[in-house]
Amino acid sequence: MNRIIAIITFLCLCMGMKAQQETGSWTLTPRVGINSSNMSVEDLWTDLDHAVGAKRKWGFVGGLDAEYHAWQQIGISVGAYYSNEGYTYGTVDNLGKVTQTLHFINIPVLVNFYIEPNILPGLALKAGVQLGYLVSGKYKDNVNSLTNTSDFKRVNVSIPAGISYCYRNFVADLRYNIGLMNMCNVELAVEDSWKTNSLWLTVGYQFEL
Known part of the structure; x- marks a missing residue:
């Protein structure tokens, strides 16, 4: 049993060393997925005594990152993403489901820290800054459907933080x-x-470049 564990550990280490990118190399990563978003907006008052708070909205996100592997454990990436975000009030009396959709183009710049290349290959923590541009906004309920981009400012800045795993x-x-x-x-x-x-x-x- 000990020999089997030793062999598996050795193979994992070999795979990990092979999986790591060389210092000075570039990679390109197209991505698609989902997002869950909200905004700190005011409550929607249905009458003088009752207000409905905004809930999270599900949407699509897709784009790509280009990453420069500056050191063995540090990578710097810049990306471009489309993200369908916003919020919803759920079902509100005669209005039905109330939804605010926001279409963003986001440009994140991240520092990726690969925790331990030889033990946990491909596992990275990341943080940085993201610039967003609001392309359009649309409000919709059972009665109304209108473009309300002017209700929002066009430029957004956010702090992204997360974790990723490459296999x-x-x-x-x-x-x-x-x-x-x-x-x-x-x-x-x-x-x-x-x-x-x-x-x-x-x-x-x-993809390796």
Whole structure:
């Protein structure tokens, strides 16, 4: 049994060393996945005594990262992503399901720290900064459907932080984006600080350049 464990450990270490990218190399990783997003907006008042809070909305996210492997355990990446975000109030009386959709183009710049290349190959922690541009916004319920992009500011800045795992060039990535900017562009809004937050889960395939 001890020999079997030793052989398995040796093979894992060999795979790990092989899986690591050489210092100075580049990789390109297209990704697709889902996100869960919300925004710190004001409650929706259905009458004088009852308000409905915003709930998380599910959407699509897709794009790619280009990563430069500066050192054995450090990589620096820049990406471009489309993300369908927003929030919902669920079912609200005669309005039915109320949904606010926000279409973003996001550019994240991340530092990726590979925890222990020879023991946990492909496992990385990441953090950085992300610039977002709001392409359009759309409000929809059972009665109304309208474009309301002007209710929101166009530029957003957020802090992404997460973890990823790469196995045989397949990459699973989980990251949380904390919005820093007030996206509110409505003068009479009750809540004057609308900040985004979104959780991304993506899968991708890593190509060596």
